Amino acid sequence: MKGVLLVNLGSPDSPTPKDVKPYLDEFLMDERVIDVPNWLRNIIVRGIILRTRPKKSAEAYKKIWWEEGSPLVVISERFTDKVKEHTKMPVALGMRYGSMTIKNGLQELKDKGVDEVLLVPLYPQYAMSSFETVVVKTMEEKEQHFPEMKITTLQAFYKNEDYLKVLSNSIAKSLEGFNYDHILFSYHGIPERHIKKSDPTKFHCKIDGSCCATNSVAHNTCYRHQCYETTKRVTALLGIPEDKISVSFQSRLPNDPWLKPYTDFEFERFPKEGKKNLAVITPAFVADCLETLEEIAMEGKEQFTEAGGVEYKHIPCLNTDENWVAVMADWVNNWEKDGSLPS
Numbered sequence: 001m002k003g004v005l006l007v008n009l010g011s012p013d014s015p016t017p018k019d020v021k022p023y024l025d026e027f028l029m030d031e032r033v034i035d036v037p038n039w040l041r042n043i044i045v046r047g048i049i050l051r052t053r054p055k056k057s058a059e060a061y062k063k064i065w066w067e068e069g070s071p072l073v074v075i076s077e078r079f080t081d082k083v084k085e086h087t088k089m090p091v092a093l094g095m096r097y098g099s100m101t102i103k104n105g106l107q108e109l110k111d112k113g114v115d116e117v118l119l120v121p122l123y124p125q126y127a128m129s130s131f132e133t134v135v136v137k138t139m140e141e142k143e144q145h146f147p148e149m150k151i152t153t154l155q156a157f158y159k160n161e162d163y164l165k166v167l168s169n170s171i172a173k174s175l176e177g178f179n180y181d182h183i184l185f186s187y188h189g190i191p192e193r194h195i196k197k198s199d200p201t202k203f204h205c206k207i208d209g210s211c212c213a214t215n216s217v218a219h220n221t222c223y224r225h226q227c228y229e230t231t232k233r234v235t236a237l238l239g240i241p242e243d244k245i246s247v248s249f250q251s252r253l254p255n256d257p258w259l260k261p262y263t264d265f266e267f268e269r270f271p272k273e274g275k276k277n278l279a280v281i282t283p284a285f286v287a288d289c290l291e292t293l294e295e296i297a298m299e300g301k302e303q304f305t306e307a308g309g310v311e312y313k314h315i316p317c318l319n320t321d322e323n324w325v326a327v328m329a330d331w332v333n334n335w336e337k338d339g340s341l342p343s
């Protein structure tokens with residue numbers, strides 16, 4: 001029997017340093033996130049980052065935590081429940097990090113008689129530190145615990161027309177009545193090094209963007225290209241002039257060059273250029289989370305208004321949008337019917 005495993009990033013069990021620390025440990029010790037030799041990762045993560053970050057992150061999580069739990073987890077659970085209503089197949093949810101594991105998700109499907117799984121990493125764009133680590137971890141769990149299972153992966157869907165349509169419609173709805181000067185597409189950042197590492201040609205990706213508009217097989221695994229492509233296609237669907245939009249990258253760790261421009265620097269720059277009414281979209285995420293609710297909706301607003309900005313609007317992620325649920329249901333049901341996958 002066929003079944004579906006949806007996978008997102010995960011959250012700590014509670015917004016306390018005690019629970020944030022092991023979560024960050026698992027996350028940052030992932031070799032696809034902090035991609036340095038193991039001995040060095042140990043020093044950077046356990047010797048430096050984990051000494052101070054859990055307390056700081058726990059404070060941030062406290063600001064956005066819901067009664068039911070982490071917004072990312074709760075929204076992903078609600079989304080999963082809604083997809084279940086639209087399909088006869090068993091659907092399970094797993095998280096790459098934290099206690100809601102991929103292994104448990106696969107077990108839940110196995111207990112329902114599933115032996116053929118469609119793995120859906122809930123990331124519109126490919127990154128080694130998001131999409132790829134989900135696929136690798138799922139394959140490791142399969143080899144170790146579910147060798148009889150067949151797993152097919154749904155690829156990053158940043159240029160799928162149905163996804164782009166629901167995203168654009170949801171943005172258009174949020175923008176109704178908001179008189180903006182500018183729209184910022186803020187994507188989660190990654191270290192520049194990851195772009196080069198993920199380039200199978202080893203020469204195409206140049207970081208400065210001169211590569212991203214030239215056709216190449218490298219784009220299948222180029223996060224930067226896929227972010228700019230998402231932006232270009234959404235902007236075209238919305239009919240917004242290109243000079244009214246720009247792209248930036250948020251949430252970096254210190255001491256490393258990450259993709260630029262940095263979102264927080266843009267918040268300070270825009271008001272000085274007369275862009276005083278700003279809407280911010282976060283299309284690297286399908287569910288609102290710490291990075292959107294705290295860093296963009298709260299901190300971003302403060303940075304922008306302190307720099308002289310007037311009106312600021314964070315546009316929510318797709319979350320449990322009915323049309324988004326319907327698109328996901330179509331994708332999984334088509335796969336069940338004839339094995340076809342969205343393009």
Ligand SMILES: C=CC1=C(C)c2cc3[nH]c(cc4nc(cc5[nH]c(cc1n2)c(C)c5CCC(=O)O)C(CCC(=O)O)=C4C)c(C)c3C=C
Pocket residue numbers: 009010011012024032033034053057070072123127129130188189190191251253284285288289290291
């Ligand atoms: C688009 C998806 C994501 C990519 C790519 C990604 C890369 C990446 N992230 C970190 C470090 C942190 N990210 C944190 C939170 C976080 N990251 C994503 C998604 C991507 N990360 C999400 C959805 C979240 C929110 C989780 C939630 O519970 O709401 C955090 C934890 C919070 C903090 O301390 O700031 C860290 C740390 C790295 C290093 C990285 C690529 C190398």
Ligand SMILES: [Fe+2]
Pocket residue numbers: 188251
């Ligand atoms: Fe992250």
Ligand SMILES: [Fe+2]
Pocket residue numbers: 204205206207209210211212213222224225
């Ligand atoms: Fe590129």
